[in-house]
Amino acid sequence: MFDFFKRNDWPTKPLEEIRKRARLLVIDDENFIYKDLFTRDGYVIDKWDDVEDLPKLEENYYDVILLDVQGVGKQLSAEQGLGILQHIRKTTPAQIVIAFSNADYSLRYQDFFKLADATLSKGADYVEFKRTVDQLLLQRFSLGFYVAKVSFVIGGAVDDPERLEKETRKAILRKKPGNLKKYLADKVFDPKTLDLAVGIIEIAIKVASVWKS
Amino acid sequence: MEILDSPFFPLPRIIGQKRLPGYRFDWASQCDRCDKQCELSNASGISVCSYGVNFQRINKNQLLFGFLVQGATASAAQKKAFRLNPHNKISSTELQRVITVLNETRISFIDDIERKKKEIIQEYKDTNAFKKDLLELLKPEIQQNLAFLHDYKQFVSRVKQNINVVLQTRYGSGEIESLLAKAYPAEVAIYWASLLMTEKLNTAFLLIHPEKLLSPNKTVFRLHGMVLKYVKIYNASFVEKGIRLEVTGESFAEIRADSSALGVIPQTFLDNALKYAPRESKVTVEFKEYKDFIILAVTSYGPKIEADEKEKIFELFYRGRNALKEQEEGAGFGLHLAQFVAKSIGSEIVVHQDSLKTRFGYETTFSIRFPREE
Numbered sequence: 386m387f388d389f390f391k392r393n394d395w396p397t398k399p400l401e402e403i404r405k406r407a408r409l410l411v412i413d414d415e416n417f418i419y420k421d422l423f424t425r426d427g428y429v430i431d432k433w434d435d436v437e438d439l440p441k442l443e444e445n446y447y448d449v450i451l452l453d454v455q456g457v458g459k460q461l462s463a464e465q466g467l468g469i470l471q472h473i474r475k476t477t478p479a480q481i482v483i484a485f486s487n488a489d490y491s492l493r494y495q496d497f498f499k500l501a502d503a504t505l506s507k508g509a510d511y512v513e514f515k516r517t518v519d520q521l522l523l524q525r526f527s528l529g530f531y532v533a534k535v536s537f538v539i540g541g542a543v544d545d546p547e548r549l550e551k552e553t554r555k556a557i558l559r560k561k562p563g564n565l566k567k568y569l570a571d572k573v574f575d576p577k578t579l580d581l582a583v584g585i586i587e588i589a590i591k592v593a594s595v596w597k598s
Numbered sequence: 599m600e601i602l603d604s605p606f607f608p609l610p611r612i613i614g615q616k617r618l619p620g621y622r623f624d625w626a627s628q629c630d631r632c633d634k635q636c637e638l639s640n641a642s643g644i645s646v647c648s649y650g651v652n653f654q655r656i657n658k659n660q661l662l663f664g665f666l667v668q669g670a671t672a673s674a675a676q677k678k679a680f681r682l683n684p685h686n687k688i689s690s691t692e693l694q695r696v697i698t699v700l701n702e703t704r705i706s707f708i709d710d711i712e713r714k715k716k717e718i719i720q721e722y723k724d725t726n727a728f729k730k731d732l733l734e735l736l737k738p739e740i741q742q743n744l745a746f747l748h749d750y751k752q753f754v755s756r757v758k759q760n761i762n763v764v765l766q767t768r769y770g771s772g773e774i775e776s777l778l779a780k781a782y783p784a785e786v787a788i789y790w791a792s793l794l795m796t797e798k799l800n801t802a803f804l805l806i807h808p809e810k811l812l813s814p815n816k817t818v819f820r821l822h823g824m825v826l827k828y829v830k831i832y833n834a835s836f837v838e839k840g841i842r843l844e845v846t847g848e849s850f851a852e853i854r855a856d857s858s859a860l861g862v863i864p865q866t867f868l869d870n871a872l873k874y875a876p877r878e879s880k881v882t883v884e885f886k887e888y889k890d891f892i893i894l895a896v897t898s899y900g901p902k903i904e905a906d907e908k909e910k911i912f913e914l915f916y917r918g919r920n921a922l923k924e925q926e927e928g929a930g931f932g933l934h935l936a937q938f939v940a941k942s943i944g945s946e947i948v949v950h951q952d953s954l955k956t957r958f959g960y961e962t963t964f965s966i967r968f969p970r971e972e
Contacts, residue, residue: 418759422766487751508755508796510774511762 395528395558396593403522404428406595407448412436412469413485414456419511426515436461436469443476445588448525449518451505454486454497467497474500479534479585481521485509531557531589535565538581542573553586557593562586601703602660608696609688610664611656612637617663625664626651626683636663644693650675651683654693656700667693747806751799758792761785790834797831798869801862804935811938814856818971821892822849822885824857828864829883832872840877847885849892852971859939863947866932867896867964874900874924879958895965899958900924903951911949912937940966 409430411417423430436442436458442450450473454466462468466484473480484501486494487508498504502524503517524530535553536546543549549568556565562583573579602611603618610625611618615637619625628649636653639645644654644667653663666679666686680687688696764785765777778786804810829845836843853860864883871881875898886893901920903911910916917930933947940947945967952961 418756418763422763422771426771487748487755506755506796508751508758508792510758511766512772512774 398526400519400523401427403526404519407522407525408446409449409451409518410447411451412457412466413451413453415453417451419514422511423515423518428518433457435459442469442473442480445477445480445591447480448592449481449483449521451483451485451514451518452501453507454484454494467494467500470497470500477584477588478538478581479531479588481525483517483521526592528554528557528589531585531592534585535582538578538585539569539573542578543569553582556586557589560590562590601700602656609662609693611660611662614659620665622688623665623683623685626666626679626686628679628682629664636661644690646673646676648675650677650679651686654697656697662693662696665693747799747802751796751803754792754795754799757788758796761788761792765789787834787838790831793831794835797828797861797865800858801865801932801935804859804862805931810856811859811935811942814859814942816854816856818852818854819857820850821853821894821968824861825864825883825885825894828861828868832868835872836881839872839875841872841875842880843883844880845883845885847887849885849887851887851892853892853943853968854971855939855943855968860943862932862939863936863966864894864896866936867894869932870900870964871896871898874898874921874959876958889970891970892968893965894968895963897961897963899956900960900962902955902960903949903962908949912947944969 404427407428409423409428411420411430411432412435413432414434417432420430420432431447434457439461441447452466452470456465458465458469462472464471466486470482470484473482481502482500483503483505484498485505485507486497487506502521505514505517532550532553536549539549552565552568556562565586566579566583569579569582573582601607602613606621607618608622609620610623610629611620617625617629626649628651632647632649632651635647636645636651639647639653640655642655644652646652650666650673651663652665652667653661655661664686665688666676666683667690668687669690672680762774765774765781768785769777769780774789778789781789826845829843833843868881868883875881879899881896881898884893884895884897886895901918901924903918904920907916907918911918912933914934915930916934937947947964947966950963950965954960
């Protein structure tokens with residue numbers, strides 16, 4: 386069943402299974418009241434009052450992060466939650482982040498919401514939180530998500546976006562991130578952008594490998 | 599330019615403290631060494647200074663001067679002035695004609711200015727810039743006065759989260775409607791009250807952050823679904839007040855707008871209905887779909903809107919006189935914001951009220967036409 390490495394197929398799993406294997410993180414200086422409900426419903430969820438372990442955020446350790454805009458990351462950035470999110474986007478663009486906050490009107494926070502994969506108001510119903518997390522978990526465990534992320538990072542640097550998608554897909558399924566690097570070598574000259582694209586592929590391979598265990 | 603400023607004005611004159619020569623003649627030579635008698639004088643009509651030179655005040659800042667009016671009698675000073683300035687002569691009839699033309703032109707000029715001023719004001723009022731400037735002007739004060747809203751929003755969020763936990767824990771996991779169906783009436787009431795409070799706070803937040811209205815995040819969505827969300831939220835409060843809330847007509851069309859900003863419209867309609875409709879009356883939410891637009895109308899009974907208030911009720915912080923008598927509480931910003939949002943999508947909220955008073959009050963309909971997304 387876990388034949389990702391043998392058949393070069395992307396593994397598919399039911400949502401129930403994904404939920405059990407996924408790791409959620411909430412970063413909020415306030416109590417996260419829905420934590421017990423998430424645990425009851427089979428999710429593995431951690432809660433940080435502030436950024437407690439930055440490398441974990443940079444390594445894509447968590448499948449989905451729920452990040453508050455205010456009161457967190459003060460030590461790391463004057464922009465608080467926005468600063469953290471910007472850092473995550475720069476270091477690991479495939480990291481899924483839900484922006485959740487009470488401050489959803491001020492333009493001051495619009496960049497924060499735009500950078501996130503989804504937004505939630507703190508007053509939203511639990512089912513809305515759960516639905517949003519589930520949708521993003523399904524994305525996290527889909528090949529298309531990583532292909533789209535690579536396309537986003539590379540942007541207009543390639544003339545043939547379909548070919549880029551094909552090469553990305555191949556690199557993930559064959560577990561060879563270097564192949565994409567080779568393909569992009571004469572198209573993308575910024576080494577940081579190349580590293581980000583390769584980083585996304587490595588994460589995709591890691592996520593698919595989860596099903597081996 | 600005013601006529602007195604014109605280089606083609608025939609007589610010398612003083613505007614403020616500036617002396618201007620006339621095109622017919624310059625001021626009399628004595629005026630160059632005088633002690634400004636004419637400027638200091640408040641006399642009306644044709645006057646003469648100690649040098650024998652004539653002047654006439656037009657208003658506080660303007661006077662004609664340096665001319666010599668020919669008359670039957672003349673003082674020694676006047677005779678000397680005539681001798682020294684032979685070209686500065688003017689007959690009293692001619693002077694009168696200049697003053698008449700001056701006054702007529704001034705009146706027409708003032709009329710022009712007034713008309714132009716009105717046009718500019720109207721144009722300004724017709725654009726969103728008017729609202730933008732007003733909101734910007736009021737923003738610091740509003741922000742200061744409504745700073746507590748941030749705290750309220752946190753409290754309400756907490757209430758809503760906690761009632762969610764109660765419902766989820768007591769009645770098993772599932773969609774909120776199925777849990778509410780099993781819950782105690784008090785739990786249901788807390789849930790809907792927290793939702794209603796959230797929506798009311800969201801509307802109030804637009805006052806603090808009008809930029810949300812000015813930089814809308816437009817998406818395409820179904821108006822019907824959006825309005826029904828508010829109907830659902832308000833229904834519990836209507837039931838509690840013994841008011842029947844009915845929805846008639848259907849709409850499947852989509853519109854393009856900022857859904858959170860647009861929500862102010864149905865929310866305000868329903869909020870006003872809830873505030874003023876008496877017990878046992880009926881509130882109707884009606885949809886009518888046409889080829890190019892959808893009409894949303896909310897009809898309820900309420901206090902009389904006086905004829906001079908039909909437009910004023912959309913002004914910021916204005917509350918109808920009779921509404922104020924019935925309900926002292928109320929901020930008076932809902933309709934203003936709703937109209938603002940309506941205009942931002944090229945529409946307008948209109949109010950219609952029956953002139954006949956029923957036992958419930960006056961039947962009042964607030965309606966708006968939403969352009970359909972093609």
